[in-house]
Amino acid sequence: MLQFSFWDILSNLLIATQWTIVLSLIAFVCGGVVGLILLFMRVSGVTPLEWFTKGYIEFFQGTPLLMQLFLFFFGIALFGVEVSPWMAATLALTFWTSAFLTEIWRGCVDSIPKGQWEASSSLALTYIEQMRYVILPQASRIAVAPTVGFSVQVVKGTALASIIGFVELTKAGTMLNNATFRPFLVYSLVALIYFCLCYPLSWGAKKLEGRLNVAR
């Protein structure tokens, strides 16, 4: 029987951690881009666009992420398109992330005084120009802390991708546990690695929040 030393377990977990990081980064960056587009729709004042984004956000916030992963993994396959676990995880996490980021950012945009919109309107700026030069530069300063804070949720959310067979940190843990029968050791290490990924993020979010409050 194959013997796994502590270091074998740890190094295997760390290799899989790379995929957790890659998946988190892609979900966060793509989710951010989609979220920004949705944000422009959400605060546009154009009723059909606002309705669409509201529905989108309700759906992705109101259903379990795991179910969304299943939908992408099995759902798209129904149309005869082969979906890899990697693809399904990326798509589901991107859309899920975008829904939450849009909602966080909308709150930040809403906190900008109405006078800023009116003054920039009166200066003949278009909606896109108002967002770009007046609203977003102010809203983004408030948005940094909650956005970084939410990235913790994305990292933890990637663990669910293990269930559709994507080999990231959690999946690697499960596989190593099956091979070694040392669940306590394996899952302690898995938890520790997640903690090492997430703690700096939540610490950073708190720090940023504090700094912003002082600045006021």
Added chain:
Amino acid sequence: MSLVSIRDVRKSFGELEVLKGVSLEVAKGDVVAIIGRSGSGKSTLLRCINGLETYQAGSILADGIEVGGLHANLRELRRHVGMVFQQFNLFPHLTVAENVMLAQTVVNKTPKKEARDTAAEVLAKVGLSEKMDAWPSQLSGGQQQRVAIARSLAMRPKVLLCDEITSALDPELVNEVLRVVEQLAKEGMTLILVTHEMRFARDVGTNLVFMHHGKVHETGAPKEVFAAPKTPELQQFVAGTGH
């Protein structure tokens, strides 16, 4: 020909009819002072002129551009109709110069250098040359409001709308702003101002408009109207303001 022509404009917020058929002609160089009780529809009327509010009936033409309707060319309109607000509404993330340059560079596509020259010129006009690179938060209310005026002037508007632009200021800062407006009036700028400064309305205004319950209740030359208000409502209003 009128620069701003308002014909029988009606505006409701839901059930509440705020403008009940307002008509007003403003010629080039006029200084129109709009007075009236709180809630009489002064701000709403002003905001209709540059399309910040929509209205349900009647028509507004500003510099020949139709304000209402689905296809109103609001961008073109607002390039010629400036507005200054009670709360200044400066952009806090931009310096004074950048506040004044923004619309020039973004809307008119004026090169930065030229926009900065214009900013320097209009800031000099409001007496704030040395504050070009200050942040709005470093300025007093009176200075902020003068920057807001400069920001509008930089677009070379044909009409400037002012909605109670001294009401948010400490009393000792009111005059520095009024002096700037008076200077603009002297230079021939067309102004439509909602104001509670009765003396200013009388001395600087060329037309006085008394709004009451969503209508132009009485209008005329300020000195005459103040000296002998015809309607009991205006008599009461003037008595109430202590003039």
